Amino acid sequence: MKISILGAGSWGSAIAVLLSKKSYDISIWDRNISLLEEINRTRENIRYLPGVLMPTNIKAFEDIGKCIEGCEIIVMAVPSHAVRQVCISLKGVVKKDQTFVSLAKGIENATFKRMSEIIEEHFPENNVAVLSGPSHAEEVSKDIPTTVVSSSKSIQVAEYIQDVFITPKFRVYTNTDIIGVEVGGAVKNIIALAAGVSDGLGYGDNTKAALMTRGIAEIARLGVALGAQPLTFAGLSGIGDLIVTCTSMHSRNRRAGILIGQGKTVEEATSEVKMVVEGINTTKSTYELSQKIGVEMPITTELYKVLFEGKNPKYAVSELMLRDKKHEIEEVAQMVLK
Incomplete structure (x- = not known):
């Protein structure tokens, strides 16, 4: 499985590390080019997640289109105020069978929309899920036991994301109340x-x-x-x-x-x-x-x-x-x- 993560902050990087340990191919993108170059060169996100090794099956891409090419899941790990702009930049490159997972936590100014609503507005034919719960990036990246919830309007989608993300140290429950x-x-x-x-x-x-x-x-x-x-x-x-x-x-x-x-x-x-x-x-x-x-x-x-x-x-x-x-x-x- 190939999973793309948009946003190389602490949480996006921690999820990349988590999923890489399940032997998925992980691609990661961020608007900060120097950060991406650092990840590829040093195998570490020194600014946001220092001291955590980023395995070689995590590859950073400057081109967002190449980052999501061929992936089954697109993880939105950018700050909430950037979700709409990232959706706009993905227009024309997202395939209908790609599932979105939102990690962003916020309510959009002016529209008052939740993050999943913004994604659905731009990609109405794609499945959308949310991953939320008490989960500091610093702890998840170090395999400290953590429990979260996968939520989607569809229980099948919520359970699919549950299966993809769950590990012995990262327990995932489901809830359809998105x-x-x-x-x-x-x-x-x-x-x-x-x-x-x-x-x-x-x-x-x-x-x-x-x-x-x-x-x-x-x-x-x-x-x-x-x-x-x-x-x-x-x-x-x-x-x-x-x-x-x-x-x-x-x-x-x-x-x-x-x-x-x-x-x-x-x-x-x-x-x-x-x-x-x-x-x-x-x-x-x-x-x-x-x-x-x-x-x-x-x-x-x-x-x-x-x-x-x-x-x-x-x-x-x-x-x-x-x-x-x-x-x-x-x-x-x-x-x-x-």
């Missing part, structure tokens, strides 16, 4: 940013636990409004991904949030992290989407004001704490029983 899987994977980055801000402000475990618990509630609230199944958010792409992203220093969203909480600007924080911080763009699109469809998302709203309106993070926390009184269990029950 809306819920993608919403969970995207919006948890917002909560991780907020958790990082909390850490940067010097707040403790109580605060983070509150952010995570109420965060999954508003993720589920948005997902259900968009047609997701509420129980999906209790799974790997919901609470699982939220836990790992809010608590680990591998998380670029949490790291950026810490810097913002310490007083850095958004630009300074992203520059210091040196990787794409998906939660920033997702905060903008999710806030605007929630306003459009009338879904209450208080954490997202306050983080939007911090990131895009210059609100003091301490004041944002105060706003959250001083909101009107609420019942907790009734809200959860309403979502489950819908």
Whole structure:
């Protein structure tokens, strides 16, 4: 089997290493030519995944058309804001029997589309799946046991991707609720940013636990409004991904949030992290989407004001704490029983 991976960042490179160990032929592409040359020359992605050997059955291509030629699966591992542009560049070279797998986690600004929707818009005749869940690239590349979920509208496609990706150290479950899987994977980055801000402000475990618990509630609230199944958010792409992203220093969203909480600007924080911080763009699109469809998302709203309106993070926390009184269990029950 030949599998093509578009995007040679940390996650794309980690998946390339994972799949190469199953003896697949792996081709990888990125817009950064020097990065591709480095991979072919040194067998290492020094910038994004240092210290991890990239086996010889991984070959980097500068030409995206040659990269996907003859492959059975096209893995989208570019940042969410680049998915549409990559789809445009693939027009005319993708075959109908090639299956897309999206690793990108985000909601597109302006259109509010999920990543699979963007791919389907450009390639309506191709099968599309999503791979999501608590999975740091740094750990996957070192064979640290990891569990994720393969999701597609078709259970047959989800199971096909499950079979392709599963290894003794990388367990893959299936779920046909692709809306819920993608919403969970995207919006948890917002909560991780907020958790990082909390850490940067010097707040403790109580605060983070509150952010995570109420965060999954508003993720589920948005997902259900968009047609997701509420129980999906209790799974790997919901609470699982939220836990790992809010608590680990591998998380670029949490790291950026810490810097913002310490007083850095958004630009300074992203520059210091040196990787794409998906939660920033997702905060903008999710806030605007929630306003459009009338879904209450208080954490997202306050983080939007911090990131895009210059609100003091301490004041944002105060706003959250001083909101009107609420019942907790009734809200959860309403979502489950819908």
